[in-house]
Amino acid sequence: MSEKTLMAGNIAIAEGAILAGCQAYFGYPITPQNELLEHMSKRMPEEGRIFVQTESELSAINMVYGAAASGCRAMTSTSSPGFSLQQEGLSYMAGAQIPAVVVNVMRGGPGLGDIGGAQGDYFQATKGGGHGDYNLITLAPASVQEMMDLAMLAFALADKYRNPVILLPDGFLGQAVEPVTMRQPVTEFPDKPWAITGAVGRPKNIINSFAMDPADYRPRVELLRQKLMKIRQNEVRYEGIDLDDASLIMVAYGSAFRSAMTAMKMAREEGLKVGIFRPITLFPFPTKPLHDLSRKAKHFLVVELSFGQLIEDVRLSLGTGSQVDLVNQFGGVPISADEILAAIERIMK
Amino acid sequence: MAHTNDKELETVLYQRPESMEAHPFHFCPGCGHGTVFRLVAEVIDELKIRERAICVASIGCSVNSYEYFNFDGLESAHGRAPAVATAIKRCHPHLVPFTYQGDGDLAAIGTAEIVHACARGENITTIFVNNAIYGMTGGQMAPTTLAGMYSTSTTAGRKPSLAGYPIRVCEMLSTLEGTAYIARVAVHSPAAVRKAKQAIKLAFRTHLAGLGMSLVEVLSPCPTNWRVEPIKAMDWLEKNMLPYYPPGEYKVIEAVAALRKEVSHA
Amino acid sequence: MVTLTKPKSSYVVIDTERCKGCHLCIAFCPKKVLKPASRINRMGYTPAEVNEEKARDCTGCGVCAICARISPLPYIAPAGHKQVTPYPPALEAFSVGKNAYGRQYRHR
Numbered sequence: 001m002s003e004k005t006l007m008a009g010n011i012a013i014a015e016g017a018i019l020a021g022c023q024a025y026f027g028y029p030i031t032p033q034n035e036l037l038e039h040m041s042k043r044m045p046e047e048g049r050i051f052v053q054t055e056s057e058l059s060a061i062n063m064v065y066g067a068a069a070s071g072c073r074a075m076t077s078t079s080s081p082g083f084s085l086q087q088e089g090l091s092y093m094a095g096a097q098i099p100a101v102v103v104n105v106m107r108g109g110p111g112l113g114d115i116g117g118a119q120g121d122y123f124q125a126t127k128g129g130g131h132g133d134y135n136l137i138t139l140a141p142a143s144v145q146e147m148m149d150l151a152m153l154a155f156a157l158a159d160k161y162r163n164p165v166i167l168l169p170d171g172f173l174g175q176a177v178e179p180v181t182m183r184q185p186v187t188e189f190p191d192k193p194w195a196i197t198g199a200v201g202r203p204k205n206i207i208n209s210f211a212m213d214p215a216d217y218r219p220r221v222e223l224l225r226q227k228l229m230k231i232r233q234n235e236v237r238y239e240g241i242d243l244d245d246a247s248l249i250m251v252a253y254g255s256a257f258r259s260a261m262t263a264m265k266m267a268r269e270e271g272l273k274v275g276i277f278r279p280i281t282l283f284p285f286p287t288k289p290l291h292d293l294s295r296k297a298k299h300f301l302v303v304e305l306s307f308g309q310l311i312e313d314v315r316l317s318l319g320t321g322s323q324v325d326l327v328n329q330f331g332g333v334p335i336s337a338d339e340i341l342a343a344i345e346r347i348m349k
Numbered sequence: 350m351a352h353t354n355d356k357e358l359e360t361v362l363y364q365r366p367e368s369m370e371a372h373p374f375h376f377c378p379g380c381g382h383g384t385v386f387r388l389v390a391e392v393i394d395e396l397k398i399r400e401r402a403i404c405v406a407s408i409g410c411s412v413n414s415y416e417y418f419n420f421d422g423l424e425s426a427h428g429r430a431p432a433v434a435t436a437i438k439r440c441h442p443h444l445v446p447f448t449y450q451g452d453g454d455l456a457a458i459g460t461a462e463i464v465h466a467c468a469r470g471e472n473i474t475t476i477f478v479n480n481a482i483y484g485m486t487g488g489q490m491a492p493t494t495l496a497g498m499y500s501t502s503t504t505a506g507r508k509p510s511l512a513g514y515p516i517r518v519c520e521m522l523s524t525l526e527g528t529a530y531i532a533r534v535a536v537h538s539p540a541a542v543r544k545a546k547q548a549i550k551l552a553f554r555t556h557l558a559g560l561g562m563s564l565v566e567v568l569s570p571c572p573t574n575w576r577v578e579p580i581k582a583m584d585w586l587e588k589n590m591l592p593y594y595p596p597g598e599y600k601v602i603e604a605v606a607a608l609r610k611e612v613s614h615a
Numbered sequence: 616m617v618t619l620t621k622p623k624s625s626y627v628v629i630d631t632e633r634c635k636g637c638h639l640c641i642a643f644c645p646k647k648v649l650k651p652a653s654r655i656n657r658m659g660y661t662p663a664e665v666n667e668e669k670a671r672d673c674t675g676c677g678v679c680a681i682c683a684r685i686s687p688l689p690y691i692a693p694a695g696h697k698q699v700t701p702y703p704p705a706l707e708a709f710s711v712g713k714n715a716y717g718r719q720y721r722h723r
C-alpha cells in the first residue's frame with residue numbers, strides 16, 4: 001500500500017504501534033500527547049487489544065512491565081513530567097531485561113513547565129534516567145512519517161535486545177500534521193521462552209532485578225553491560241545532508257532539525273556551505289560517524305531546544321580539535337530558522 | 350527419629366504442598382509469613398491452578414516470594430504490584446496473578462495502585478500481610494502501626510498528632526464498587542489459621558469465577574520487630590491488633606456468598 | 616466402640632535442621648508430644664523435636680501441622696514415618712559455607 005494519509009504525529013505513533021503488533025497500551029493523560037492516548041482508547045478495543053487509562057504514570061509504567069513480562073508487546077506514552085515518574089519502572093525493566101516501548105513527547109521544563117515542545121529530557125532519556133547502570137535505546141523522529149516508522153522499529157529493537165526503547169519526539173512533532181505512507185502490519189514475532197505465562201510443562205520462570213548477595217547480582221549486570229556494547233556496535237542510525245562540501249555542519253534532531261533544514265536552505269542560497277548531521281538514535285549515539293566528520297568541517301553548530309544537552313555528546317564525539325557552537329531555544333518555545341541563520345552567519349562571516 | 354515403621358501407619362496426613370518449593374525461608378522464627386505462604390500454596394494446590402498461578406511479589410519481607418512458590422513469579426517495584434497484576438490479567442485472562450504485599454507496600458507507597466485496582470474491579474487477588482511494622486528495613490513505623498506502639502522511627506510510641514492514625518485497609522477498600530470479596534483474618538492460633546485458609550480459598554475462588562477484586566488482609570506477628578518471643582507475639586497480636594483491626598468479612602457480594610458454600614475445610 | 620478414621624497413633628516428623636526454634640508447635644500441641652531439643656542445630660536454633668516418652672500419645676490431630684504453618688517450617692508430617700521431603704539441597708550448599716541460606720537466587 002502506498003497511499004498517503006494526512007495524519008498528526010501523535011496519531012502516527014499510535015497507528016505505528018498497532019501495525020507493530022502492540023498488544024497492550026497503558027497511559028495517563030498529559031499534554032501534549034493526549035491525542036495518542038485518546039486514539040488508543042478507541043483503536044485498541046477495535047483491534048481486540050488491551051487499553052487501560054491508569055491512575056498515574058507510575059501505574060502505567062508498571063502495567064507495561066507486567067504485560068511485557070508476560071510476553072506481550074506493550075507500550076505507554078507520556079510527556080516530560082510523567083517521564084520523570086517512570087524512571088523507576090524503566091530501571092526495573094532494564095534490570096529485569098523486559099522489552100517495552102515508552103514514548104516521551106517532550107515539553108518545556110523543568111517542573112510543571114508548559115505544553116510547548118522542547119528537548120530538555122535528552123540527558124534523562126539517553127543517560128539511563130533512573131538509578132543504576134543501564135541505558136535505553138533512544139529513537140528521535142523528525143517527521144510524522146518517522147513517528148510511525150520509528151515506533152515500529154522501537155518494538156522490534158525492544159524485543160531483539162530485551163530492553164526498553166524510548167521514542168523521543170517533542171510536542172511540536174506530536175501536533176504536526178503531514179502526509180504519511182501507511183506501512184504493512186508486522187506478522188512475525190520472536191519467541192519469548194523467558195516470559196511468565198504459567199508454568200505449564202516447564203520449570204517456573206522468574207522475572208526480577210534483584211539478588212540479596214551482590215556476588216549473585218554482578219553476573220547479571222555484566223550481561224547488561226555486554227548487551228549495551230552490542231547495541232552500541234549494531235544499532236547506530238543517523239542521517240547526513242549536504243555534508244560533502246560543508247564547512248559548517250549543524251547537528252540537530254527532532255523539531256530543531258526541521259528548523260535547521262530551513263536555515264540550511266537559506267544559508268545555501270547565500271552561498272554558505274552548510275550541511276546537517278542528524279542523529280536518529282540518540283542512544284547509541286553516532287559517535288564514530290560524527291567523529292569522522294571532524295576532519296571534514298571546521299565548524300559545528302548544535303541546534304537544540306534545551307540549555308545544551310546534545311552538545312555535550314557532540315563535543316565528546318568530535319574531540320578537542322573542532323569548534324562547536326550552540327544556538328538554542330528552551331522553555332517550550334520553538335527555534336526559528338532566522339535565529340539559526342543568524343548564528344550561522346556569525347560563525348562563517 | 351527413633352520410631353520404627355508400623356505397617357498400619359502408612360498414611361501421610363500432611364506434607365509440603367506441591368506449589369511450595371523445598372527452599373529455606375529467610376523469615377524470622379515465629380514470623381507469620383511462613384504460615385501465609387503455606388496457606389496460599391495449599392489453596393493453589395487444592396484449586397489445581399499451579400500452572401496458571403503467577404506470584405507478583407512486592408517489596409519487604411515478601412520480596413523473595415517467587416523463590417518460595419513453585420510457579421511463575423516476578424518482582425514488582427514498591428507498591429506497584431496491583432498494577433503489574435492488572436496488566437498480566439488483562440493480557441492473559443486465563444492466568445491467575447495474585448499480589449503478595451505487606452503493610453508498607455500496600456498501605457503506604459502503594460495506596461493509589463490498590464485503590465484503583467479495586468475501583469476498576471480488576472479480577473485479581475491480593476494477599477495483604479499486616480504486621481503493623483516495617484520488617485525488612487528493621488522495624489520502622491508502618492501506616493498500620495498502632496497508636497502508642499514502639500517502632501524504630503517512633504521510639505516514644507506512635508503519636509497520632511505527629512504521625513497520624515493507623516489505616517484500616519479492609520474498611521476503606523470495601524467502600525469501592527468493583528470489590529467482590531474483602532476479608533480480614535489472623536494467624537495467631539490454629540483456629541484462626543483455619544479461618545484464614547478459608548478466606549484465602551474463597552478469595553481465589555472469587556478470582557477464578559471472574560467476580561472482581563478479592564483481597565484478604567492477614568494480621569500476622571513480627572516477633573523480631575515487636576521485640577517479643579514468638580509465643581508472646583501471638584498474645585500481643587490478639588490483645589492489641591484484633592481490637593483495632595477486627596477480623597471479619599467486609600465485602601461479600603452475592604455471587605461470592607454463593608461460592609462460599611463450596612469452601613469446605615482448612 | 617469408636618471407629619477411628621485416623622490411625623490409632625500418629626508420629627510427627629520434624630526436619631530439625633530447618634527448624635527455627637520458635638516453639639509454637641510445642642506450645643500448641645494438645646498432647647504435649649513435642650519438646651525443645653537439648654542441642655542446637657546447624658543454624659544455631661534450638662529446634663523442636665518429638666518427646667519420645669509421649670510420642671505414642673500423638674493422635675494425628677494435625678494442630679501442630681497447622682501450627683507448622685505458623686512457623687516457617689513446612690516439613691512436619693504426622694503419621695508419615697519416612698521423611699517426606701528429601702534432605703533440602705540448599706542445606707548441602709550451606710555445609711560448604713556459601714552463605715547462610717545456601718544458593719538462593721536463580722540467574723536468569
